[in-house]
Amino acid sequence: MAKRKEPEPPANHPELKHPSTKRAKEVDAHTPYEELKGLLESQKIDHEVKAVLHWFRSKDLRIHDNRALHDASETAKEAGAPLICAYVHCPAELNWHGTSPARTDFIIENLELMQKELKKHDIPLVFLEASERNEIVPTLFSLVRDISISHVFANYEYEVDELRRDIKLLKHGNEGNFQLALRHDQTVKEPLTLLTNSGKPMKVFTPYHKAWCAEVANDPTLLDTVPAPSKNSSDAKKKVAKLFDSKAPGVPKEKQFASNEERDGIRKMWPAGHQAGIDRMQSFIDQIDNYAATRSNPAKNSTSRMSPYFAAGVVSVREALQMVKKYNGNSTNFSQSAADPGVYGWVREIVFRELYRQTLLDTPHTAMNMPQNLKFDFVRWEEDDEGYKRWEEGTLGVPFVDAGMRQIKHEVYMHNRLRMNVSSYLYCNLLINYRRGERYFAETLIDWDLSNNTQGWEPSYTVFNPVSQAEKNDPDGEYIRKWVPELKDVKGKAVFDPYHRLPKEEFEKLGYPAPYVDWSKTKARAIERFKSDMRDAEP
Ligand SMILES: Cc1cc2nc3c(=O)[nH]c(=O)nc-3n(C[C@H](O)[C@H](O)[C@H](O)COP(=O)(O)OP(=O)(O)OC[C@H]3O[C@@H](n4cnc5c(N)ncnc54)[C@H](O)[C@@H]3O)c2cc1C
Known part of the structure; x- marks a missing residue:
């Protein structure tokens, strides 16, 4: 063949x-x-x-x-x-x-x-x-x-x-x-130093996480920080x-905000500076207990929102983990059996970040606009400009996905649960090349980070159901109502899927679109396409 x-x-x-x-x-x-x-x-x-x-x-x-x-x-x-x-x-x-x-x-x-x-x-x-x-x-x-x-x-x-x-x-x-x-x-554990028994860099999260926790528990010096530089002598x-009087670079024309108002709003939301990052981390620690229970609920705002500070290195992960360590009874044992669920859960996310850096060095092609699983490069994607446009503006008629896409526009940030859902919808249900979404995230996010973004966008066969995802993670529909104001007066569970759950006349009054594609049919189409295009692929 x-x-x-x-x-x-x-x-x-x-x-x-x-x-x-x-x-x-x-x-x-x-x-x-x-x-x-x-x-x-x-x-x-x-x-x-x-x-x-x-x-x-x-x-x-x-x-x-x-x-x-x-x-x-x-x-x-x-x-x-x-x-x-x-x-x-x-x-x-x-x-x-x-x-x-x-x-x-x-x-x-x-x-x-x-x-x-x-x-x-x-x-x-x-x-x-x-x-x-x-x-x-x-x-x-x-x-x-x-x-x-x-x-x-x-x-x-x-x-x-x-x-x-x-x-x-x-x-x-x-x-x-x-x-x-x-x-x-960039990390606590130097990339390429957590190895399997056969001496190869670990690739799978669960063993990597276990090994990382064991190393950090046994060697608290891994979290040691170094001081700011000493003063230059007068000579x-x-x-x-x-x-000393070098002038900071100006923002290139094509990277300017649409208006000063937008710029000021974003600067207020994401204040620059090391101290601002440390203050944010401290407020997060004050509520880290809630993290385990509500970290996947985008309405609860219970994640740290430290990603822009970590991505630009404004705060180091070691500094942040020193603060977590203090809260953790001065222990660097962040494993499930030793730490509070909030601490365990949060540090686990930091470990994802660490693994992704190891992966970037181990399989550098992931930094070259190529999927980790090279077979996905053989998939034939759809050229659906209307679908893409609706995805980007948040008018697909799928409330959870639309809410996420509107959040990113306003906050230059999106909750992790939504990043998972909107990405899956783009490359599975719309069958649009995942690279377009990856690029849009880079062009929009304040926390863009190549390894987290490319590995977050890594295509897979998992097709998220945005209705059940919303019911589970945004059970009161608060997040949807906040970001999709057309649905703010929709009562009960209809908010998750208004087109199918409201009488036709009521739906039509909302001024909100019907779903652009049918979720079940497009899920089946994606699985079939992936299977058939990857079957004989030999990267
Ligand atoms: C499609 C997709 C694209 C993504 N793009 C980016 C990106 O460009 N930049 C980015 O920093 N993260 C990205 N992520 C990971 C994650 O969504 C964000 O790090 C997280 O939402 C940031 O919010 P937070 O700081 O409140 O996270 P918290 O839950 O408080 O987590 C603490 C820190 O852990 C790290 N972290 C959390 N979740 C992940 C994860 N899934 N993978 C790797 N590190 C994680 C981040 O540095 C984060 O600041 C992406 C995820 C997906 C699914």
Whole structure:
């Protein structure tokens, strides 16, 4: 039998472009992470410390408990050399990832606050601008050369392109006489260190979670945090005096909010800054008891809403877990048998985040617009622009899904239960390429995070039923009534499925659409399509 071909992405949707499954497997077999690690190990490391640079990227925007920044500071202090910080702003990079206006603004606001904080430590934060993605390294390199930096520190970013960028920097280092040091900072357990008995990185959540809990219970130092950097000495400060008045980058035109009113509303909802993140975490701990019982009920607002702070690294997960540890009787045993259900449940979500980073390094093709299960690349998706439009505006006639899609528009955030439901509806019931939804999330969310998002969007055969999901998780219909005002006066269980549960005349008065597709029929269509298209697929 002829080998089935992967369908070509349609030309009018460049965001759907991706490499072949063959290329994906090649990258998995020779990962850029391995290459980078090898190059780091073979570096010359006898440079005299003249000036030290910490390069902030968009995932470590804090000065507290920042591993690379701390080590940069210690290196500079020991040698009496100046410490300088830099951030390279690259609008093309924001476009490449589809970063939302909200996340762009959040990043820039945090950078401005950090610049002020660092100034109090007599450390300059220099803003550089690279017009194109391939200009990022040369732009940083010119700063390194201009001020004779001997040591560059940064925290690892685990996405393929970001690893390749660091490989490029390292090659410059070898030519340009500086040394590069990268630190693992995003997680508690370093990715690729929780292994199966046969020595392979764990992939399955339950064993990973069990192993993670055991390690953290036995070794509380895994949660140790490091202090903010030391002040530059007055001599060191003098040497870098001209770098203190660097101006924060402006928001690129295509990343601006529609209005100042919208911007102000979002900034109020998601205030920037480390202290704002810590305050939010503290308010969450005050009600963490409710988490186990109501975390899946989107009306109860009982999750932490810490995701934007974790995604941009404004607060580290170690700092957050130190606070949880205090609540947990000063114990780092977060397993089910030892911790309160709220604590156990919340830490479990952090562990998902950790596993997803391990997965990103283990199967880097997941950062290349390719599904984890490569067979899904063989599915023929529907080109249903009307269906997509209704999905995005929240007018599918499916209350739970529509409510979620309206929440994301207003809050640049969506409750996890809804993320699960709206994604399933898009690629199962509408049979629209899941990549379109993944991209829309990136373009809208303030908490966009490549590994959480791509793995959240990983297609599967599970088709969520939005009516029973709503009945179970939003039992009073409060969330639906809040976000879909057309249904606010609908009484009782009719709110979950008004088209089928109200008399025709009553339904017609609501001004709310009938379901765009039939759930049962489209569920059967999706299963059939997945089965038939993946049957002979040989990625
Ligand atoms: C389709 C889909 C897309 C998603 N896209 C993103 C994304 O772009 N960015 C993002 O941070 N999360 C994403 N998630 C995961 C999850 O929905 C959010 O992290 C969570 O809703 C954030 O709210 P919270 O901070 O109140 O979570 P809490 O319940 O308080 O959880 C605490 C933290 O744990 C992590 N976490 C929680 N749930 C998950 C999860 N399922 N997977 C991985 N980490 C988790 C987050 O960092 C979160 O802040 C996605 C999930 C799905 C199903």
